[in-house]
Amino acid sequence: xxxxxxxxxxxxxxxxxxxxxxxxxxxxxxxxxxxxxxxxxxxxxxxxxxxxxxxxxxxxxxxxxxxxxxxxxxxxxxxxxxxxxxxxxxxxxxxxxxxxxxxxxxxxxxxxxxxxxxxxxxxxxxxxxxxxxxxxxxxxxxxxxxxxxxxxxxxxxxxxxxxxxxxxxxxxxxxxxxxxxxxxxxxxxxxxxxx
Numbered sequence: 001x002x003x004x005x006x007x008x009x010x011x012x013x014x015x016x017x018x019x020x021x022x023x024x025x026x027x028x029x030x031x032x033x034x035x036x037x038x039x040x041x042x043x044x045x046x047x048x049x050x051x052x053x054x055x056x057x058x059x060x061x062x063x064x065x066x067x068x069x070x071x072x073x074x075x076x077x078x079x080x081x082x083x084x085x086x087x088x089x090x091x092x093x094x095x096x097x098x099x100x101x102x103x104x105x106x107x108x109x110x111x112x113x114x115x116x117x118x119x120x121x122x123x124x125x126x127x128x129x130x131x132x133x134x135x136x137x138x139x140x141x142x143x144x145x146x147x148x149x150x151x152x153x154x155x156x157x158x159x160x161x162x163x164x165x166x167x168x169x170x171x172x173x174x175x176x177x178x179x180x181x182x183x184x185x186x187x188x189x190x191x192x193x194x195x
Contacts, residue, residue: 001190002128002136007183008077008121010144012084015176016109017152018169019091023102025162030099051107052114059115067116073123074188080117081181084109088177092170097162124187127194 024045031041039047067076087105095101125133159168 004187010148011180013148014152015173021156026099052110055111056114077120077184085177096166
């Protein structure tokens with residue numbers, strides 16, 4: 001069960017790191033390298049932060065309580081991986097290299113991470129003992145998350161450019177998003193069984 005929590009908590013970081021890298025590369029090219037008069041890259045990233053935080057506030061205050069109350073943890077836990085998989089298919093397959101799609105998708109996914117997925121994974125610790133919470137939480141939240149981000153960064157470093165990023169990141173991101181969905185599916189079932 002703790003290994004399922006590890007997967008729920010860390011696996012998505014690989015895909016999000018790849019998508020985030022692609023969005024930032026495209027934003028840098030569009031707003032810094034091509035003398036874009038209206039917006040700089042810093043302003044672009046500022047808008048990104050504003051949208052993520054406002055959306056996250058709305059989701060965490062209204063959507064998350066409604067989801068937990070009406071659909072319980074099992075369904076709520078699968079929502080983020082489903083959207084991650086769909087966004088990965090759209091941004092790498094259907095509309096690759098589109099900054100607007102990446103900006104909106106990443107804003108939505110980051111907000112979902114903070115407001116829906118993170119609270120859901122914290123609920124997964126309820127059936128565990130205090131000793132397990134104390135020991136496992138550190139390793140999962142600190143070590144596991146850093147390793148996942150490092151793997152995503154390794155994929156990005158290997159890719160190098162925007163065009164190669166689409167080619168190199170597609171398969172790992174799709175596999176990880178699908179794997180995350182399966183892990184969240186089984187974690188929800190196991191949570192209900194343990195309760």
